[in-house]
Amino acid sequence: MKELNPLLHSQLRLAVMSILMNVEEADFVYLKEKTESTAGNLSVQLDKLSSAGYITVEKGTSGKRPRTICSITPEGISAFEQYVEALKSYLNL
């Protein structure tokens, strides 16, 4: 049986990747709301995805408030697609 990329096989990280597959970019607050995660948890998981090169994380400001914008990288897209293929073999799809 195929291996399931452990970096993607995590509910929160998968949720983030799933969202980023469908939008050009998304900011921290949006991801937090959509995934219903705590800020701490999200912050940690974004770091991991970023360290793996699956997403980029740009820390800037919007007006005077900080704003962190994330987007998926080509490697992220590729990893996600491979993960989906691997999963299919488990799910009978």
Place this chain on the structure above:
Amino acid sequence: MKELNPLLHSQLRLAVMSILMNVEEADFVYLKEKTESTAGNLSVQLDKLSSAGYITVEKGTSGKRPRTICSITPEGISAFEQYVEALKSYLNL
């Protein structure tokens, strides 16, 4: 976003459930080979699935050797199907 049943969201347990969805029953040795897991790990995960009522685990003998036979329960099938549905929403399927 839908919650992913944590009991099923584990590579080895998912692999076991996936196999059991496709066969009437499977013994310990078969599952170990198919999943390429260690016996210890498999034993632990089978216990968890069994405790949850997702599979039955019958410990008998074949000839003189012990033989543990597993099969999926209706609750297991239902849980698996719900898990698949939830996952689909993450995978764009």
Place this chain on the structure above:
DNA sequence: GCCAAATGGTTTATATTATAAACCTTAGTA
């Protein structure tokens, strides 16, 4: 202007989980 609360995070501690190592029991066998 000053204090309280809110916003947008990060760091760190804890609880859970997955995994393998070590162990047990019985059977065959040299």
Place this chain on the structure above:
DNA sequence: TACTAAGGTTTATAATATAAACCATTTGGC
């Protein structure tokens, strides 16, 4: 008898996910 192998289980450890505690800035009320 004493080794080895088969088929597992129990337990210790490593990894992971998660939230609690914390920090910096900003905004609103008085």
